[in-house]
Amino acid sequence: MYKIVHKKCLNPTVTQMEIEAPLVARKAKPGQFIILRVDEEGERIPLTIAGADAVNGTVKIIFQVVGGTTEKLSHKEEGQFIQDFVGPLGMPTHTDGIRKVCIIGGGVGCAIALPVAEEFHRLGAEVTGIIGFRNKDLVILEEEFTACSDTLYKMTDDGSWGCHGNVTMPLKEMLEKGEKFDMIITIGPLIMMKFVVETARPFGIPVTVSMNPIMIDGTGMCGGCRLTLNRDGKRITQFACVDGPDFNGYEVDFDEAMSRGRMYANFERHAYEETCNLFSKS
Amino acid sequence: MAINPKKHEMPTQAPEVRAHNFDEVALGYSYETAVAEARRCLNCKNKPCVAGCPVNIQIPDFISRLKEGDVEGAYQILSKSTSLPAVCGRVCPQETQCESKCTIGIKFEPVGIGRLERFAADWHNEHNTAPVAVPESNGHKAAIVGSGPSGLTCAGDLAKKGYDVTVFEALHTAGGVLVYGIPEFRLPKAIVAKEVETLKALGVKVETNVVIGKTLTVDELFEMGFEAVFIGSGAGLPNFMGIPGESLKGVYSANEFLTRSNLMKAYRDDPDTPIMKGGRVAVVGGGNVAMDAARTALRLGAEKVYIVYRRSMEELPARREEVEHAEEEGIDFLLLSDPVEILGYSNPNDPRDPKNGFVTGMRCIKMELGEPDERGRRRPVPVPGSEFELDVDTVVISIGTSPNPLIKNTTAGLAVNAKGGIIVNEDGLTSHDSVYAGGDAVTGAATVISAMGAGKTAAHAIDRYLSGK
Numbered sequence: 003m004y005k006i007v008h009k010k011c012l013n014p015t016v017t018q019m020e021i022e023a024p025l026v027a028r029k030a031k032p033g034q035f036i037i038l039r040v041d042e043e044g045e046r047i048p049l050t051i052a053g054a055d056a057v058n059g060t061v062k063i064i065f066q067v068v069g070g071t072t073e074k075l076s077h078k079e080e081g082q083f084i085q086d087f088v089g090p091l092g093m094p095t096h097t098d099g100i101r102k103v104c105i106i107g108g109g110v111g112c113a114i115a116l117p118v119a120e121e122f123h124r125l126g127a128e129v130t131g132i133i134g135f136r137n138k139d140l141v142i143l144e145e146e147f148t149a150c151s152d153t154l155y156k157m158t159d160d161g162s163w164g165c166h167g168n169v170t171m172p173l174k175e176m177l178e179k180g181e182k183f184d185m186i187i188t189i190g191p192l193i194m195m196k197f198v199v200e201t202a203r204p205f206g207i208p209v210t211v212s213m214n215p216i217m218i219d220g221t222g223m224c225g226g227c228r229l230t231l232n233r234d235g236k237r238i239t240q241f242a243c244v245d246g247p248d249f250n251g252y253e254v255d256f257d258e259a260m261s262r263g264r265m266y267a268n269f270e271r272h273a274y275e276e277t278c279n280l281f282s283k284s
Numbered sequence: 285m286a287i288n289p290k291k292h293e294m295p296t297q298a299p300e301v302r303a304h305n306f307d308e309v310a311l312g313y314s315y316e317t318a319v320a321e322a323r324r325c326l327n328c329k330n331k332p333c334v335a336g337c338p339v340n341i342q343i344p345d346f347i348s349r350l351k352e353g354d355v356e357g358a359y360q361i362l363s364k365s366t367s368l369p370a371v372c373g374r375v376c377p378q379e380t381q382c383e384s385k386c387t388i389g390i391k392f393e394p395v396g397i398g399r400l401e402r403f404a405a406d407w408h409n410e411h412n413t414a415p416v417a418v419p420e421s422n423g424h425k426a427a428i429v430g431s432g433p434s435g436l437t438c439a440g441d442l443a444k445k446g447y448d449v450t451v452f453e454a455l456h457t458a459g460g461v462l463v464y465g466i467p468e469f470r471l472p473k474a475i476v477a478k479e480v481e482t483l484k485a486l487g488v489k490v491e492t493n494v495v496i497g498k499t500l501t502v503d504e505l506f507e508m509g510f511e512a513v514f515i516g517s518g519a520g521l522p523n524f525m526g527i528p529g530e531s532l533k534g535v536y537s538a539n540e541f542l543t544r545s546n547l548m549k550a551y552r553d554d555p556d557t558p559i560m561k562g563g564r565v566a567v568v569g570g571g572n573v574a575m576d577a578a579r580t581a582l583r584l585g586a587e588k589v590y591i592v593y594r595r596s597m598e599e600l601p602a603r604r605e606e607v608e609h610a611e612e613e614g615i616d617f618l619l620l621s622d623p624v625e626i627l628g629y630s631n632p633n634d635p636r637d638p639k640n641g642f643v644t645g646m647r648c649i650k651m652e653l654g655e656p657d658e659r660g661r662r663r664p665v666p667v668p669g670s671e672f673e674l675d676v677d678t679v680v681i682s683i684g685t686s687p688n689p690l691i692k693n694t695t696a697g698l699a700v701n702a703k704g705g706i707i708v709n710e711d712g713l714t715s716h717d718s719v720y721a722g723g724d725a726v727t728g729a730a731t732v733i734s735a736m737g738a739g740k741t742a743a744h745a746i747d748r749y750l751s752g753k
Binding site: 025026029039043044045046070071085086087088089090091218219221222223224225226228229230239241244255258261262264265266267268269270273276 | 454456492495519555688
C-alpha cells in the first residue's frame with residue numbers, strides 16, 4: 003500500500019498527489035511514468051511522473067478525471083492509501099547535447115512537460131515554454147513554468163487567459179523568424195502533438211513527442227501500448243512502455259494512435275458514469 | 285491381476301456447460317479413483333518415468349504411497365522435488381514427459397502420473413493442518429527476479445536449504461505466467477496463491493511492484509547484501525506477424541488478452557479493466573497459449589472462435605488434452621491457414637464514425653507442407669490463389685514472445701544470444717558473476733515445468749557456490 007501524503011486540486015478536474023514510494027522516488031527521471039491501481043479490484047493505469055523527491059521518498063502525480071479509475075482516485079484523500087504503485091517505467095527524456103529547447107505542453111500534459119522543462123533549466127539549457135489550455139479555468143502550473151522558462155508563451159483556445167489561439171501559433175512565428183531549437187519537446191493531446199510536428203516539419207527541427215497509450219503491465223509483456231513508426235520507408239512496431247514513452251515525432255503514426263486510444267471509449271464512459279453514481283449515492 | 289489398459293478417466297465439467305463458465309474444467313480424482321489408478325503402476329526398478337521429469341520427482345515412490353492410501357506421504361515425496369505440485373499436476377505436458385516413458389504405456393495407456401500428482405497435492409492442501417517446518421537459517425541471502433514457475437521453484441529450493449530468499453515481482457500479484465497467463469479454468473488462481481503462501485511459510489519474502497532493471501538494478505541487489513541473484517523474468521514482448529492491420533482495434537497479443545481476463549479479472553461481470561467480449565474471434569497460433577486464448581474468448585461469450593494455424597494438427601504444439609478440450613467445446617481449428625491481412629472498418633464519408641478502425645475480418649491463405657525445416661518440422665508453403673476471408677471482429681495473436689530487454693539493458697556484463705535470451709551454462713550461471721538465470725528469459729517461450737527444472741538446477745548451483753564461500 004502506498005500513502006497519499008499530499009493532495010491538491012489544481013483545477014476542477016485536475017488533481018495533484020504526492021505518493022510515498024521511496025524506491026520509485028530515488029530513481030525517477032523526467033519523462034518516465036508509473037503504473038498504479040487504486041484498489042484491489044482496480045485496473046492498472048499509467049501516469050507520467052510529474053516530479054519526485056528522493057529525500058522524502060515521494061513521487062508527484064497529476065491527473066485529470068477522464069474515466070472510472072481517475073474518478074475513484076480523485077476521491078482518495080490525504081493520509082489514505084492506494085493499492086499499487088510501480089516504477090519508474092520507460093526511458094527518461096533525452097537531454098544530452100541539447101542547449102536550446104522549446105517545450106510545449108497542452109492541458110494536463112503540462113504536468114508532465116514541467117519536470118522536463120525544470121530538468122533542462124537545471125542543466126543550464128535555454129528553455130522556451132509554450133503552454134496551452136482550453137480556457138482560464140483549466141490553467142495549471144503557471145508559476146512553476148514561469149520559474150523555469152527563459153521565455154514563456156501562454157495560450158488559451160478562447161482567449162480568456164494569455165493569448166488567444168493554440169500552441170502552434172507562437173511556435174510557427176518563432177520558427178518563421180529564424181529561431182533555431184536543438185529540440186522541440188511536446189506533451190499533450192495526440193492531435194496537438196501531431197500539429198506541433200506538422201508546424202516544425204518545414205523547418206527541419208527535431209521533435210520529441212510523449213506518448214501515453216493504453217497499457218496494462220508497463221514492463222514489456224502485454225504489447226497493448228504498441229505504436230507504429232514510419233522509419234526509413236518501413237513501418238515498424240514499438241512499445242511505449244519500454245521503447246518510449248518519448249518518440250521521434252516525425253516517425254509516429256498519430257492517426258493510428260488516436261484510433262487505438264478510443265478502443266474502449268464506450269466502456270470508459272460507462273465506467274465513469276457508474277463510478278460517479280457510486281460517489282453521488284454515498 | 286490384469287492391468288486395466290486404460291487410465292482412470294478424469295472427471296470433467298461437460299463441454300456445453302464449461303464453455304460458459306470460468307470454473308476448472310478437470311475436477312480431479314476421488315480418493316478411490318486415485319488409489320485404483322496408483323495400483324496400475326508396476327513400480328519398475330529402472331524408473332524410466334523419473335528420467336522424463338525435468339525436476340526428477342521420484343514418481344514410483346510417491347505412487348507407492350498412494351497405493352497404500354498414504355496420501356500425505358505421497359505429498360511429502362513430491363514436495364522434495366517440486367515446490368508447485370498442484371500446479372505441475374495440472375499444466376505439465378505429461379504425455380511428452382514422464383508418462384511418455386511409462387512401461388505400461390508401451391502396450392496400454394500409461395499411468396496417469398499427472399492426475400495422481402494433482403490428487404496428492406490437492407489432498408494435502410485441503411487436509412493438512414501441520415505448520416510448515418521453517419529450516420534453520422544458513423545466513424546467506426539470495427534474490428530471485430520474477431515470481432513465475434522458475435523463480436518460485438528456485439526460491440523454494442533455496443529456502444528449504446536455509447537461505448534468506450527475497451522474490452521481486454514486477455506485477456501486483458505473485459505467480460507470473462501462472463496468474464497472468466494460464467486461465468482460471470485450467471489453473472485456479474487460489475491454487476497458485478496457496479503454493480505462494482506455502483513458500484512464504486518457509487520464510488520466502490515476496491516483494492511485488494518492484495521491476496528489476498527499473499526500480500532496482502541487478503547490481504543494486506548485490507549492494508543490498510544479496511550474494512546471488514536468479515533471473516526468472518519470463519517471456520517478454522509479444523511477437524506480431526508484421527502483416528497489415530495488426531494495430532486495428534480488436535487485435536490483441538495473447539499476452540494482453542489473457543492478462544486482461546486473468547490477472548485483471550476482466551472475465552467478471554462488472555470489471556474495472558475492459559476486454560472485448562462476444563463476437564467472432566480468430567486466435568492465430570497453435571501453442572498452449574493459443575488454446576488458452578481461444579477457450580477464454582469462448583467463455584467470454586464469443587459466438588464463434590477459430591484457431592488459425594499454418595501447419596497441420598500433427599505439428600500443432602499444444603498439449604493434447606488442451607486440444608481435445610478445445611475441440612469438445614466447439615472451437616473450430618482452421619489448419620494449414622496463414623493470415624495475410626487483418627481488415628478494418630473505414631467510413632470514407634465520416635472520419636468520426638465510431639466503428640472506424642475496428643476489425644471486420646481477416647484474410648488468410650491456404651498452406652501446404654513442404655520440405656522439413658532445420659528443426660525437422662515440415663515447412664508450410666502458401667498455395668497460390670487460395671486466399672479466403674474470415675468474418676471476425678477480434679483477432680488474438682499468439683505466435684510467441686521475444687525476451688524482455690529491461691534487465692539486459694541495465695546489467696553490464698550479462699551476455700545474451702542473438703534473440704535476446706540470457707546465455708547460461710549447464711548450472712544456469714550467466715556470464716555475470718553470481719547471477720543465474722532460467723525459464724523463458726533464457727529459452728524463449730517454453731513450458732512451466734522446463735522453467736521449474738531450470739529454477740531447480742540454478743538453486744543447486746547457487747547452494748554449491750554460496751555454501752563453499
